[in-house]
Amino acid sequence: MSILVKPDTKFLVQGITGGFGGRHAQLSLDYGSQLVAGVTPGKGGQMFADTVPVFDSVAEAMAETGATASAIFVPPPFAADAILEGAAAGLDLVVCITEGIPVRDMVEVKDALKDSTTILLGPNCPGVVTPGEGEDSSGGCRIGIAPGYIHKKGNIGVVSRSGTLTYEAVWQLTSRGVGQSTCVGIGGDPVPGMTHLDVLKLFNDDPETTGIIMIGEIGGTAEEEAAAWAKAHCTKPIAGFIAGATAPPGRRMGHAGAIVSGGKGTAEAKMDAFREAGIGVAETPSEMADTLLKMM
């Protein structure tokens, strides 16, 4: 098992004919993932990389290929609409990679999806990887922009708001011979789809996952909420790291959601919540894997 996606999950890429989307679509194919369709309105009938058919709509692509998930690479002004199209078509999972979507658009998307069965991951996220059993973890499911080869099939779940910090954690695990069940980037925006808590619940229910690394950063209170739930319900060891202890208040640190405002969302408060919940706190990002392994 794994969470969200399995190696045989069929998915499509919305925005496959763009430079960024096309590049990462190719990397997913190279990794051996089941990328079965692309969607770019007006370009239906074309082929991507000679093997992947391009459709005008998500509904059409699903009907023709059986895709159940999607990765969105369309530019920010059109990304909210792409998410809603994916949900309207009935995808199980929409992973929005696009960075720079106006927060008002995401507030409206979140509201529109409140009764939907579609799970939204992101936006502004690296996506999700369930490593495979091949060389350098190939044959897994890679939806998004994470480097595939750093992974290794195994039993640790990783959840993070930051892409590069996810790669750090994954690489530390793989370098120590420890594999991952699924690695999930929830993204750095203030109004995300899945939260730390949503992912934590899935890891807790996944029999294959035996330990969890949860990486957070300043801004909002999602880490605190996840920690409070973990204290009461999570049966698996969790190690955590929070980035941004040295960030000045009121400044947005790269990610739209990484801001301490009105004294809320500090790294200190989040680390305290982690400790209070029995989550092992890595003092530096170099110690994320070791902190977890010591607990297991």
Added chain:
Amino acid sequence: MKRHGVRIPPGEPATNLDEAKAAIAKLFDTGNARVVVKSQIHAGGRGKGTFKDGFKGGVHLADSVEDATAKAEAMLGNVLVTKQTGEAGKQVSRLLITSAENIKSEFYVAVLLDRALGKPIVMASAEGGVDIEEVADKTPEKIIKEVIDPALGLQPHQGRKIAIALGLRGRLIGQTASLLRALYKTWHECDGTMLEINPLALIVNEDGTEAVVALDAKMSIDDNALFRHPDIVAMRDLSEEDPLEVEAAGHDLNYIKLDGNIACLVNGAGLAMATMDAIKHYGGDPANFLDVGGGATKEQVKAAFEIIVGDPNVQAILVNIFGGIMNCNTIAEGIVAAVKETHLTLPLVVRLEGNNVDAGRATLAASGLTLITADSLSEAAEKAVAAVK
């Protein structure tokens, strides 16, 4: 706000003394007996601030044309220091001159995003004109909160509920509800992240009637939504921003200047924050946040080095790159070229990890540059801290 129907006092901005004189004359000519001259800088605490030449207060009342003109002259071009500007202060290059209203009481109101709910909220308090964070901290029961349905917007009954909670009665209830709806509309249509009115004032008109007016406002706009607001982009005042940050933004680099002496150049916002934290953890002080992004070009890396050394406080540089998709060797070649072209002499600690890292490290070793290399982020941070000690 005026365009969206929020009642504000009559007045005009002024960027020089002639404009100020014209605005002052217009206000007194239209029957106002008293005006307010306000410094316009991107920082709060103006009223209690002090100018560098000793002139006290960034906001002044004046009862005559002469008095108002003298106050405007004293403020324009002068540097105002407030609790939010830091010691350096901010030069006042713009004033707002408005009529002075007869204030009966002051409230606080703001429209902002509640991240946990993913919905807008209106926050209000009868304790206006003061530090709202202090009110929220010490007497949270005095804060009124109303959650807005994003599909419907602020409804009239919600506006009335807030007005009543603020203690307003009679026709002021409906008037305040309308003003709050107009405020929400402003926030929504302009893609605001925060719109704060402090104070929202209950004033007494000359005829003895009462009205609710927005006397002062602070608004921040979502950077990601600027593509649909060319009119707001046109109002951007670059002189209020750090020149190095403006320069960095021109190269698509995410740079925030800090007060320390160890500069960082990192790919990814989370890793960039974590790098700053690691420097602090080992007893150093980061000079900046700098995220060069996932696909930085050689030109961007060079621009990043130039911006970093443009900060005179910088005594060492830490480069931390996790080459996920990017080839570490390409990054290494970019670093070597940038260091040579910018004639960098400061200690440079480089930590490279990821795709094709062996070739990348070999390129650094063969460059002839005196680099300090590190295998992990912790080691890199320790070495950078040692380099400035």
